[in-house]
Every structure is written in structure tokens, then in C-alpha cells.
Amino acid sequence: MAQHRRATSTGQDSAVHLHLKDKGHSFEDANVHILDREDRWFERGVKEAIYIHCERPSLNRGGGLRHQLSAIYNPVLSSPPRRLNAHSHPGPSDLRKSHDRVGPGFTMSSPETLTHSLHYIYTALSKPVGLLGIHQFTAMGLLDGRMIDYFDSENQAKVPKQEWMRERLPADYWERGTRSRKSKQQWFKVNIGILMERMRQNDSDIHVLQWMHGCEGEANPDGTLRFVRGMDMYAYDGDDFLSFDDKNGVWVAPSPEAEPTKRKWDGVLVLKEYTKGYLENECIDWLSKFVTYGQQQLQNTSPPEVSLHAKTSTVDTDVLLTCLATGFYPADIVLRMKKNESVLTADDGLMSSGVLPNEDHTFQRRDHVEVLRSDLSAFSCEVVHEASAVTRVWGETLYVSPVSIIY
Numbered sequence: 001m002a003q004h005r006r007a008t009s010t011g012q013d014s015a016v017h018l019h020l021k022d023k024g025h026s027f028e029d030a031n032v033h034i035l036d037r038e039d040r041w042f043e044r045g046v047k048e049a050i051y052i053h054c055e056r057p058s059l060n061r062g063g064g065l066r067h068q069l070s071a072i073y074n075p076v077l078s079s080p081p082r083r084l085n086a087h088s089h090p091g092p093s094d095l096r097k098s099h100d101r102v103g104p105g106f107t108m109s110s111p112e113t114l115t116h117s118l119h120y121i122y123t124a125l126s127k128p129v130g131l132l133g134i135h136q137f138t139a140m141g142l143l144d145g146r147m148i149d150y151f152d153s154e155n156q157a158k159v160p161k162q163e164w165m166r167e168r169l170p171a172d173y174w175e176r177g178t179r180s181r182k183s184k185q186q187w188f189k190v191n192i193g194i195l196m197e198r199m200r201q202n203d204s205d206i207h208v209l210q211w212m213h214g215c216e217g218e219a220n221p222d223g224t225l226r227f228v229r230g231m232d233m234y235a236y237d238g239d240d241f242l243s244f245d246d247k248n249g250v251w252v253a254p255s256p257e258a259e260p261t262k263r264k265w266d267g268v269l270v271l272k273e274y275t276k277g278y279l280e281n282e283c284i285d286w287l288s289k290f291v292t293y294g295q296q297q298l299q300n301t302s303p304p305e306v307s308l309h310a311k312t313s314t315v316d317t318d319v320l321l322t323c324l325a326t327g328f329y330p331a332d333i334v335l336r337m338k339k340n341e342s343v344l345t346a347d348d349g350l351m352s353s354g355v356l357p358n359e360d361h362t363f364q365r366r367d368h369v370e371v372l373r374s375d376l377s378a379f380s381c382e383v384v385h386e387a388s389a390v391t392r393v394w395g396e397t398l399y400v401s402p403v404s405i406i407y
Helices: 015-023 041-055 092-100 163-168 171-198 256-266 269-293 295-299 373-378
Strands: 115-125 137-143 146-152 208-219 225-236 239-245 250-252 305-312 318-328 334-339 363-372 379-385 388-393 398-401
Touching: 115 171, 115 225, 115 269, 137 171, 137 269, 146 171, 163 269, 171 208, 171 256, 208 269, 225 269, 239 256, 239 269, 250 256, 256 269, 269 295, 305 379, 305 388, 318 334, 318 373, 318 379, 334 363, 363 373, 373 379
Parallel strands: none
Antiparallel strands: 115 137, 115 208, 137 146, 208 225, 225 239, 239 250, 305 318, 318 363, 334 379, 379 388, 388 398
């Protein structure tokens, strides 16, 4: 702990030291909570990166990461669960349910638009990481950004994640899907080994291969869907590896390491024809079916539940005031924390989690600011969503009014 308190001879003082110096705060060893322990250097870096991703601490300069996590971990390193108490701290233990969520980075189709999307994401690790909820192989289907099916290497079964999928699709659909996912799991295992050998890598590090494919369709006047675009792309260790140019019917290799695969796949005419046919026809057919099956749920809106919490600060005269809006759908929302009707900004110390997915496919956002304990009654939180408008005043009741805002 001492290294964080003191200045260094190199001039690269820790963010904690600079914060203590600037704010006049103190560092109390007795109140320090150790989140985790790891003796191995590389694994400790991975765990640190996961905790920082989940906790989003404000004092980590430049992200605070010695190990940079690839963006392809986002589907499994997502938000804290819904109904998370404002006083609790999410960490890797919360990842047990994280596969049920959709990670950041994927485009959500708003229910008001006439465009729908169907994507499938496969993620494989070169070896187990030993963390709960992080599986060596996962696969999931997403309809307009909502997870509709799921498979992982531990449970070995493709399962529905929406009730209408369970009701409308027969048992043999899930049996065929399970066999297909198991086959792809073996394909990923073999090809990670091939790529590691090609790039002269050993198994001391964890390597990641991801495949994402799918399509987007636009509604015609008669209600059918017209193909707009397709996607079939691979990433390795967080970098683009190979993608299919649907227009020209060729594979695109952005790096020299991918050139051997491009030449091989370009030489298989039936593979190119199948890929193009799947994206433009079969994928759109399935997208049309799923949109029809899930239309009512896709059009539903869910209003936010808003709460205002105060937590003890390291400064006796201050409290950390948090406004949590959760359970809303779609994702578009406006959240304003105010002091006497004046909207707070980052200049006032306001920090925001941004909009994050919940495990039930709704969303949450959490903003917080450190304030004087004596000023609590002056603060309020205003939340505007297409399903409702909510104002929460510290110490008073919750006011909810319906609105007709369309984003």
C-alpha cells in the first residue's frame, strides 16, 4: 500500500498519491479491502484487468492496466446484475451470470425502426482461465441485440434465452443446434492451435479466437424483410483476422498472418457461395421468423426504476450520492443529477457508468457525485425515458409521469 501513498523519484507518482495531495484526503490501511490475490504475474494482470473493467475505478490512470483485455471479452465481461445494491462492489464473482448479457459494442436496433438484425457470436479461449463464468467456449445468438440462445463448453447444450423461442421452436431444433455448437467447439479448438503455431506462440499466454456472423434486414411495405448487409468476420487476440466481402465474394485479410487462410478459403468456391447464400438468404429467412415470433416482446417498453442512495465518503463531511436507474428498455435514456435545479457535470465531480446491459436484457445506468452531507436535501435525480419520466428527490417520495418521447 505504501507505494500508492508516496511520491516517487521518477516523477511518475501514482494517481492515489496525487489525489491525496490534491484533495487533502487520508489513506487508512484499516479500511483497505483486498479484492483478490494471485501469486502468478501474468494471471494477476488478467485478474486486475477484469476487476478494473467491472469496477470502473476513477483513480486508475490511463485505465490502470498492465494487461489489456481485448474488446471481444465484452460479451462476457458485462455489467453488474440488475438490482445491484448501491453499496456493493461487482467483481469476477459476478461473472457467473454474465453470459446471459449482451456486451457493449454491438448495435442495438430500436423497436421504432424498420431494421432488424440477427447475429451469432462464438468465442474460444486457448485454455481455461479458472474464473467462474468465463468458459473456454461460448456461443450466443442475438436478435436486435437481445440474446435469444446460448451455449457454453461447461453445459454443452444450446438453450433458449427468450420464452417465445422456447414456445415456438420444437425440441429437434435445439438438438440440432447442440450438435452444431459442439462441432464448432472442436473446430475452434483445432484452429486456435493452428494459429498459435503459425504465429510461434506458446501456451503460457491465453489466446482468443472469435467469429461473428449475421445479417440485417429492412422491412418492406408488405412486412417482409429485405437483405441490407451481411457480416462474417473473425478476430484473433483482439485484432481483426479475416472477413468476408459479401459484395465481391472474397475473403479479406488485414494482416500477413491471415494471408494463408485467405488464399485457402478463396480457393474453395463452394465455401464462398455458401457464405454469400447464407448471409443473403438463409440468415434473412431465420431473421424474419424470429422477428415474427418475438414481435410483441421486441415492441415492449419497460420503464426505469430509480433510486437515490448515499454512501459514507472517506471525508467525514461528505457522502457519495448515487442515482441508479435500472430495468428500462430500450436503452435510450436521459439521467440528470441536480443541485437546486442546476444540472451537475463532470466539472462538479459527476461520474457515470453509462448505459449497461442487465442480465434480463433490460438496461441500467448509475451516476454518482461526492457532496457535502449537509447539502443532501438540495439534490435530486431526474430520469427521462420513453416509457416514463421519473424525478427522485433526496428524502422524498418518487414521482412518476408517463411521457410520449420517441427517440
